[in-house]
Amino acid sequence: MDTTLDPLLKLPRAERIQLVEDLWDSIAREDSGLPVLDSHREELQRRKERFLAHPSSGRTWEQVKQHARSRHD
Known part of the structure; x- marks a missing residue:
């Protein structure tokens, strides 16, 4: 496992879930216009x-x- 993730993996489960949600929301806001096949x-x-x-x-x-x-x- 990548050692840069180690501190994140040690967070409580609820905090990791919130982090994932926050990351996902930030990606959605970017509206990168990914192409649809x-x-x-x-x-x-x-x-x-x-x-x-x-x-x-x-x-x-x-x-x-x-x-x-x-x-x-």
Whole structure:
């Protein structure tokens, strides 16, 4: 492990989580304009069209969370 991380790894868990959140928020604020791959853009368009054609086939956020949690129980 990189020794520059050692002091951070010794922080209490809650402080490390807060640090990660702060770092993530700072990255989000930068709006670096990372490119989206064409294949990802095409997949998103395909999924959007499929959903618009069959809206009842979608799931609510609660259903998605429940499904994800059930896979890890």
